[in-house]
Amino acid sequence: MEKSSLASQPMPAPHTTPTPRPSRLPGRFARLPELAGPGFLPLGLFARLPLAMLTVGTLTLVTAVSHSYAIGGMAAGAVGIGSAIGAPVLGTLADRAGQRTVLLVAAVINTLAVAGLLGAAYLTPAYASPMDALAVLVTAFLAGASCPQVGPMARVRWMALTTRNLSAPVTGHRSVAANRADLDTALSYEGTADEITFVLGPALVGLLASLVAPWLPLALAAIMTITLVPAFAVHPSHQAVLPHPRKPGSGVVSSERQNRGRRATAVVAVPVLAMVCMGTFFGATQNGLSAFGAEFATAEVAGLLYAVMGLSSAVAALSVAFWPQRFGLPARWVAAALAMSALSVLLLLPAGMWSMVVVLLVLGIPVGPVMVTVFSIGGLVAPHGRMATVMTALASGIVAGTALGAYLGGQLAQDQGPGGAFLVSMAAALGLLVLGLVTWLVLRRKSAA
Incomplete structure (x- = not known):
């Protein structure tokens, strides 16, 4: 297996490292501000909120x-x-040119694209045909493609900061195991941050659109992008991630290097496919809950039901920071995916709203740990100089899978009711389990070799 790009990076000069400051956060999470520097946690949290608002905000407007x-x-x-295609492109550019430049340019382009989407939407006549709405579709695609990938970039920074600690001499009371625990803690926090924003984002869109105007959520997202994303881009933590520009003459490679590249791509494809399964689970479950809610109240209650699963998933993601180090990443993936596959069957049982709430609370428990673990595996198998590319590809997998799950779940829910959509959720969870077993076998073979 090729080593992560960050593991082979030289340690940044001392004056570029964010200055550690005391933190009031409890336990292991108190280490995070010390590693990344002041302001990174709130910036990383709120700067990713526009991405969570964009799809639902566009649909609403x-x-x-x-x-x-x-x-x-x-x-x-x-x-x-647009997001599924553009995110890996932004990740590749960040690997080559550095995060700061890519995020600053993406923030400007995305703000202009969202402004164009707002204008195109109000210029489209009511009850128009899809051809009449071509400008809306083009600007929507551009808005998705240019949306800054703050979450994946934050994960890359955490991996750089913790990998740097692992490669440095161990001093004082810090041990190698403690430094590795820092990465688990950081990725656990990131999983929770994603869950929070992807629950808060749609809720904020619904609130602002219903109380004020349908254009306000996208306008607010654009304002947050042009202000918070540049602040995140220039935060001193970006200096921990060194760019890897393409070297002159690198277009000519040996057959051995080509074979290594193909093997690395095949290994990376497994966690990416896992994130497609995760997104499929999300999309199908959302459609299933819409059909389920329509039987008892209205389809709009699906958002509240889905938030219940997001709540328990976020809490469980935080718990990964306290899991023992001897419980390795492949074993975590398999165990959590197995629980997720078994618990997803419960979606077929509820006969009322409150029983569904209980099922979703329980089902969310393995979801967060699976996401955290797959991102960790992605960082482990990322080829040299491709960390941001891999992280954004994982995020794109969730987006593409959500669209696939929403489509398949919607088709089955139309004909068979909510149970049809939940069958897709169960199949996606089973796919996660199979891919986890594949990863376990591949990594065991690599370590044995």
Whole structure:
């Protein structure tokens, strides 16, 4: 296996390292501000909120002004496709040119794209055909493709900071195991931050659109992008991640190097496919809950039900920081995915709203640990100089999988009710288990070799 790009990076000069300051956070999480420097945690949390608002905000705005659910859905789909394609491109550019430059440029382009989407939406006539809404679809795609990938970039920084600690001589009371625990803690926090923003984002969109105007959520997202993302981009923690520009003449490679590259790509493809399964689980579950909610109240209650699962998932993601080091990453993946596969069967049982709430609370417990573990595995198998590319590819897998799950779940829910959509959720969870077993076998073979 090729080593992570960050593991082979030289340690940054001392004056570039964020100055540690005392933290009031409890336990292991108190180490995070010391590692990344002041202000990083709130910046990393709120700067990713526009991404969580963009898809639902586009769906809400375009549907409201065009009076067409079809065009609204197409615009939201264009955002998802743009994000799935654009995120790895931004990650590759960040690997080559550095995070700061890429994030600053992406913040400006995305703000302009969202402004263009707002204008195009209000210029589209009501009850228009999809061809009349072409400008909306194009600007929605551009908004998704240019959206700054703050979450994946933050994970890359954490990996750089903790890897630097692992490669440095152990001094004082810090041990190698404690430094490795820092990475578990950081990625646990990141998983919780993702869960919080992807629950808070749609809720904020619904609140602002219903109480004020449908354009306000996207306008607020643009303002947050142009202010918070640049602040995140220039935060001193970005100096821990060294860019890897393409060297002259690197276009000519030996057959041995090509074979190594293909093997590395195949290994990376496993966690990416796992994130596609995770997104499929999310999308199908959302559609299943919409159909389930429509049987008892309204389809809109699905957002509240889904937030229940997000709550327990976020708490469980935080708990990974306290899992023993001897419980390795592949074993964690398999154990959590096995629990997720078994518990997803419970989605077929509830006959009322409160029983579904209980099921979702229990089902969310293995979801967060699976996400945290897959991101950790992605960092472990990332080829040299490709950490941001891999992290953004994992995030794109979730986006693409969510679209796939929403489509498949919607088709089955239309014909078979919520149970049909939940069957897709169960299949996605089983796929996560299979891929976890594959990863376990591959890594065991690598370590044995």
